[in-house]
Amino acid sequence: MARCPVLPGCVSQGQRCDSISDYIYxxxxxxxxxxxxxxxxxxxxxxxxxxLKKNSYYCKLFKSHMGIAPHQNRKRWVEQ
Structure with a gap:
């Protein structure tokens, strides 16, 4: 199976992207x-x-990728 030239950049950041849409998200x-x-x-x-036009989808997607909600992430950065 041929690999898209864009995907290795995603893999090099420690994340595995199985498709272009994964990479974009x-x-x-x-x-x-x-x-x-x-x-x-x-x-x-x-x-x-x-x-991402819907804020609720953005929050859900962010939490699924980062393991923490966006507002919690910002709060953690502000406290540091």
Whole structure:
């Protein structure tokens, strides 16, 4: 089975992406993580900025990838 040239970048970050959509969602979550830690924008703004129009889906996706909700992640960064 041929591999897409984009997927190895995802694997090199310690995550396995089985499809292009996995890779795209992983990139969106990593971008959201950067925005959460570098801005004080609300989660709904960040969701829209990374291409996820529904805030509830963004929160669910973020938690499934990171193991923690976006607001909890921001709170942890602020406390450090």
């Amino acid at each position: 992983t990139r969106r979550i990593h971008q959201a993580m950067r925005l959460l830690t570098s801005t004080d924008k609300p989660a709904s703004w960040i969701a829209d900025a990374v291409g």
